[in-house]
Amino acid sequence: MTQRFILDENVFIFAQLETDVGGEPDPTCLDLLQGILDICHPIVFDPVLYGKIQHQLNHPAHQRRGFDSAILRTLGQAIFRPGKLEYLEESPPFAGETDIPQGSQDDKFIVWLAVESGATLVTADEALRDDLASSSIQTRHGLNVLSPEGALASL
Numbered sequence: 001m002t003q004r005f006i007l008d009e010n011v012f013i014f015a016q017l018e019t020d021v022g023g024e025p026d027p028t029c030l031d032l033l034q035g036i037l038d039i040c041h042p043i044v045f046d047p048v049l050y051g052k053i054q055h056q057l058n059h060p061a062h063q064r065r066g067f068d069s070a071i072l073r074t075l076g077q078a079i080f081r082p083g084k085l086e087y088l089e090e091s092p093p094f095a096g097e098t099d100i101p102q103g104s105q106d107d108k109f110i111v112w113l114a115v116e117s118g119a120t121l122v123t124a125d126e127a128l129r130d131d132l133a134s135s136s137i138q139t140r141h142g143l144n145v146l147s148p149e150g151a152l153a154s155l
Contacts, residue, residue: 002040002041002042003041003119003120003154004041004042004043004044004086004117004118004119004120005036005041005042005043005044005119005120005121005122005151006043006044006045006049006110006113006114006117006119006120006121006122007032007033007036007043007122007123008107008110008121008122008123008124008125008128009049009052009053009056010123010124010125011029011032011033011122011123011124011148012029012033012053012056012057012071013056013057013062014026014028014029014030014124014148015029015030015032015033015071016030016057016062016063016071017062018030020124021124021126028148028149028152029124029148031152032122032148032151032152032155033071033074034074035152035155036155037074037078037081037084039155040083040084041155042083042084042085042086042119043075043078043084043085043086044085044086044088044113044117044119045085045086045087045088045113046087046088046089046090046091046109046113047089047090048090048091048109048113049109049110049113050087052109053075057071086117086119088113088116088117091109091112091113091115091116091117092112092116093108093112094112094115094116094141096136096137096140097111097112097137099135099136099137100131100132100135100137101131101134101135103127103131104125104127104128104131104132107123107125107128110123111132111137111143114141114143114145115137115141115143118142120144120145120146120151120154121143121144121145121146122145122146122147122148122150122151123145123147124147124148126147128145129145129146129147132145133145
């Protein structure tokens with residue numbers, strides 16, 4: 001069965017830097033991105049998420065010395081391979097979105113996309129994962145929310 005994934009912008013940042021949330025060397029997010037594309041699972045985007053990813057990956061703090069954005073180049077190449085990327089229109093708000101806890105309101109755009117698409121949401125943001133699990137949103141909408149490690153193990 002083909003899974004569909006939404007990767008939060010932090011997953012792309014850690015893939016580009018090849019680090020974990022603590023800044024330690026870790027290839028998990030890069031391995032996840034490559035594994036998803038190699039296995040032909042689609043990565044789901046909308047204009048808001050794609051814009052945030054572009055902005056973050058082009059930010060000087062998220063660049064590795066001597067490297068350009070290999071991740072953006074990989075995504076650019078994936079566009080021309082059928083079934084690799086799924087680009088949706090901007091996701092609409094949903095009933096009950098006010099249940100997203102205040103600390104994760106800045107991530108509501110990605111929750112909208114997860115609810116709209118039904119794709120597995122992968123985020124290194126532990127607070128977002130905890131907020132969605134503790135609110136009724138994850139259960140009510142049948143969201144599958146994973147850490148990068150959990151998503152990599154599911155491939």
